[in-house]
Amino acid sequence: MPDEKPTKVPSSRLARTARFGSLVGGQGARWAATSAVNRLRSDERAQAATQARTLELADQLVRQLGQMKGAAMKIGQVLSTIDFELIPEEERAAFKSRLAALRDDAPRVAFKEMRKVAEHDLGGRLTELFAEFDEQPIAAASIGQVYRARTRAGADVAVKVQYPGVAEAVESDMRNAQLLAPLLRRMAPGLDAKALLAELRERIADELDYEIEAQSQRRIARAFRGHPFVRVPEVDTELSGRRVLVSDYVAGAPFEDVRALGEPERDRFGEIAFRFYYGLLARERIAAGDPHPGNYLLCPDGRVCFLDFGLVRHVERAYLAGERALARAVVEGDAAQVHRRLTELGYLPEPDEFDPERVLEQLQTAGEWYFTTGFRRLTSEYVRGALEAGSSPRSEYFDYMRRQTLPPQSLLIRRMEGLLFGVLGELRAGADWGRLALEYIAGEPPSTTLGEAEAAYLGRGAVGAPG
Secondary structure (H helix, E strand, O other), rough: OOOOOOOOOOOOHHHHHHHHHHHHHHHHHHHHHHHHHEEEEEEEEHHHHHHHHHHHHHHHHHHHHHOHHHHHHHHHHHHHOOOOOOOOHOOOOOOOHHHHHHHHHHOOOHHHHHHHHHHHOOOOOOOEEEEOOOOOOEOOOOOEEEEEEEEEEOEEEEEEEEEEOOHHHHHHHHHHHHHHHHHHHOOOOOOHHHHHHHHHHHHHHHHOHHHHHHHHHHHHHOOOOOOEEOOOOOEEEOOOOOOEEEEEEEEEEEEHHHOOOOOHHHHHHHHHHHHHHHHHHHHHHHEEOOOOOEEEOOOOOOOEEEEOOOOOOEOHHHHHHHHHHHHHHHHHHHHHHHHHHHHHOOOOOHHHOOHHHHHHHHHHHHHHHHOOOOEEEHHHHHHHHHHHHHHHOOOOHHHHHHHOOHHHHHHHHHHHHHHHHHHHHHHEEOOHHHHHHHHHHHHOOOOHHHHHHHHHHHHHOOOOOOO
């Protein structure tokens, strides 16, 4: 990747607030005008006008978030996992894809600017701290770039350096994020936008501080140290800081190469990914919110290396126990228990409006791959169909869906599940996913050879016992 002209990340609070204010104010006025005219239109024409205005809002939201970088980009990436039912169905997938693609539109910043950040954070010159440091980045994300280097001790490491000015930009974005709440409610009326944005602010603030990410990565690496099929890079604490994170450099095949392998290799990779993310949640109570394809490497020894632990949530023990109890109730077909658990967890703002049997059917339909046993080979087509069953206006449960809400503590859990489901579909991975799930939600014994290997590593018969 050639050295490029620095990308200016606008950090002025006034400038960034103006951008948010322009988006919200302009769209608010247009929405009010559309609503006024709709009172004079037929129902069909009013619906068409509302959908057109929503689509215009969605397009402007994506463009504005893409221009702002920083937290605005991350907000867009996370919002890509939420369904916006007022956007026309034929446009919804493209809208969510554009939000998700903001990750790949990360800025490229010249090395001389990145070096200033690194040397200021570490308190010394890179030539003194490292034996070698490659000036060409090997990866880029929404808030930083990754370089390959070698320590004075001779260890090959990956060095993640934060973009200059991005901290100030993110701080401003997080102050302004609540301005988006009215717009999000217009696209998704059932969404508790304020609570969701507050949760995002807290998670993104943590992601901005690499010392917090280092703590999470050290905890996860420790939990999987010596694991038979999972690898998490170790952090070099002495060479890391708030804006610089140094960890082991791991060589391996990227996701696109894994997709080209035969079924046995893809199935094994898919099961490992499933076991890693669900095991991490069940045992360590950590929801890792970024299981996208760029965060996996297939190592030469057959292990899968997992990367990037900036966007994580440490889930409260009682809340996670409630989620596990809800999943067991769905599997067991206990409608009354499903309704009670959904209410307790905060998914049903008006519980009396939801029939227990119908809510059970809704969850069983949307989560068929996870809640039913039997071998199933996932495909992108199946994933799209399942997501449509859980969110499409054509779904018989759509009237229920739009009156339900997403509890803030569940945001990264649902994001993890949705992105992992999509990855498994892209991988065309096959397994008895329902049987695997029961190991983590019900503590059932291992159902595969990999599960037995993990249970032996953990020193107990069940792989999903909470830590």
